[in-house]
Amino acid sequence: MLELRHxxxxxxxxxxxxxxxAAERLHLTQSALSHQIRVLQDYYQLSIIQRxxxxxxxxxxxxxxxxxxEKILEDIRVAERDLARIxxxxxxxxxxxxxxxxxxxxxxxxxxxxxxxxxAVELDLVSGFHSDPVSLLKKGVAxxxxxxxxxxxxxxxxxxxxCFEILAVLAPGHVLGKKRVLDAMDFSQDMLITYPVPExxxxxxxxxxxxxxxxxQRRTAELTVAILQLVASRRGIAALPGWGIRNYLDYxxxxxxxIGANGLWSDLYLSVREDTASLRYLQDFLQxxxxxxxxxxxxxKPLKEMR
Numbered sequence: 001m002l003e004l005r006h007x008x009x010x011x012x013x014x015x016x017x018x019x020x021x022a023a024e025r026l027h028l029t030q031s032a033l034s035h036q037i038r039v040l041q042d043y044y045q046l047s048i049i050q051r052x053x054x055x056x057x058x059x060x061x062x063x064x065x066x067x068x069x070e071k072i073l074e075d076i077r078v079a080e081r082d083l084a085r086i087x088x089x090x091x092x093x094x095x096x097x098x099x100x101x102x103x104x105x106x107x108x109x110x111x112x113x114x115x116x117x118x119x120a121v122e123l124d125l126v127s128g129f130h131s132d133p134v135s136l137l138k139k140g141v142a143x144x145x146x147x148x149x150x151x152x153x154x155x156x157x158x159x160x161x162x163c164f165e166i167l168a169v170l171a172p173g174h175v176l177g178k179k180r181v182l183d184a185m186d187f188s189q190d191m192l193i194t195y196p197v198p199e200x201x202x203x204x205x206x207x208x209x210x211x212x213x214x215x216x217q218r219r220t221a222e223l224t225v226a227i228l229q230l231v232a233s234r235r236g237i238a239a240l241p242g243w244g245i246r247n248y249l250d251y252x253x254x255x256x257x258x259i260g261a262n263g264l265w266s267d268l269y270l271s272v273r274e275d276t277a278s279l280r281y282l283q284d285f286l287q288x289x290x291x292x293x294x295x296x297x298x299x300x301k302p303l304k305e306m307r
Contacts, residue, residue, distance in 0.1 A: 001040075001043050002040070002065075004072075004073075004076075005036065006036055006039075006040055006065075007065070007068065007069035007072055007073060008026060008069070008073065009022065009026060009028075009033055009036050009037070010048070010058075010062065010065050010066050010069050011066060011069045011070065011073060012025050012026050013037075013049065013056060013058065013062075014058060014062075014063075014066045014069075015294050015295050016294065016302075017055050017056060017057070018054060018055055018056065019033060019034060019051075019056055020054070021301065021302055024301075024302040024303075025290075025294070025302040037049060040065075044061065046059070046061040047059050047061065047062075048061055048062040048065070049062055077284065077287070080280060080284070081117055081118065081280070081281075081284065083280075085120075091120040091121060092120075092121050092122070092279065092281060093121065093122040093123075093124070093143060094114075094121060094122070094123050094124070094143050094144055094281075094282065094285060095124045095125075095126050095141070095142045095143045095144070096123070096124070096125050096126065096142070096143070096144045096145075096146065097125075097126045097130060097133045097136055097142045097144070097145045097146070097147070098125065098146050098147070099130075099133050099145065099146065099147025099148060099149070099201075100146060100147060100148075100241075100268060101195045101222075101223075101224060102224050102240060102241050102244035103146055103268075104224075105224070105243075105244055106243070106292070106293060106296070106297060107146070107289075109292070110285075110288055110289055110292050111123055113288060113292070114284070114285055114288055117284065117288075118281045118284065118285075121281050126141065126142050131198065133145045133147055133149070133271075134147075134149050134153065134156060134271055137156060137271060137272065137273050138155065138156070138273070143272065143273070143276065143282075144270060144271070144272055144282070144285070145270070145271040145272075146161070146268065146269075146270055146271075147268070147269065147271070148266060148267055148268065148269065149269060149271060150267065150269050155273060155274050155275075156271055156272070156273065156274060157271065157272055157273070157274050157277040158269045158270070158271050159269060159270045159271070159272070159277075159286055160267075160268075160269055160302070160303030161268040161269055161270055161289060161290065161293070161303065162268055162290075162293060162294070162297075162300040162301060162302060162303055163265050163266065163267045163268065163300065163301050163302075163303050164241050164242065164243060164265065164266055164268065164297070164299060164300045164301075165241070165242050165258075165263045165264065165265055165299050166203055166204065166239050166240065166241055166242070166259060166263075166264045166265070166266055167239065167240065167241075167242045167245070167256040167257065167258060167259065167264075168182045168186075168187075168237060168238075168239055168256060168257045168258070168259050169227075169228070169231050169237060169238040169239065169240050169245060169254050169255075169256055170231065170237050170254065170255050170256070170257065171231055171232050171233070171234045171254060171255070172232075172252055172253075172254065172255050174234070174237070174255070176189075176190075176237070176257065177255050177257065179257060180257065180258070181257065181258045181259070181260065181261060182257050182258070182259050182260075183212075183259075183260065184208050184209055184211075184212035184214045185212070185214060187204070187208070187209055187214060187216055187237070188214050188215055188216055190217075190236055190237045191217050191218070191219055191235060191236030191237070192204075192205075192216050192217060192218045192219075192236060192237060192238070192239075193218075193219055193220070193221060193227050193230050193231060193235065193236040193237065193238045194218060194219075194220055194221075194227075194238065194239075195220060195221070195222065195227070196220040196221075196222060199218070202239075203239070203264060203266045204239040204259065204264060207264060208259060208260065208264060219235075219236065224240065224244060227240070228240075228245065228248055228253065228254055231254050232253055232254055239259065239264070241266070242256065242298060242299040243297040243298050243299055243300065246298055265301075267303055268303075269303070270286055270289065
């Protein structure tokens, strides 16, 4: 009675704490996911989840099944890696281009995990800023691009990773800290500190400031820690992913505020060439990113799949 799809559903519920988010991650409707849970509860005559508003919590029975799910799903991943080695599909290269500077924070431990799982796959980062990173895939200079690009292109596949909220980052005691939500005009009052990329690639500028006709002053820094240091020393304000500044917020090194009533959100994709999209080690790299990020990063949401 217990099937792999049920285990994947329970694992997604455990990691997201939400029927709607779990359904999005598994590319199911909420009714289809709820039906799976009802079937399991009817079969075992036990409650698997408890609902609390829009969130869910696993019961003791649900937690026991999640332990089983984690073990079996990991065994499947190991077996698939072994099969890839048998069929000579365990060697190759993943040259990675990062459009998102703060992605270094979560990508490094994932790369370490991947190296131990796929020792014959060479991992490398393609350094420097690239105005059109997806073009590097077509030229054969890169194998993977992690960025915001999702426009359909011949020969390119875009896998959804997640969407994340961008927060305004201020020094403690900054006058704008009295506001719970910042609007476009607030960013005209101070220096905007960003990464050294074109303004059209900066979500705050492209999605908020330019549509509002707001003018701004800007200076750049290459490293996240340098941006945060400048903010903390009252040289300006910044806009960074919430998960990238969590530790600094916990220590009150900086403070953060939402941008706009509904927040400022950005989408992240993993792009590859179509002829490499089905490689077992590349699929495992994608699965590792999803598994680790949804388990460890604050404030991210699933993206619907698109090709």
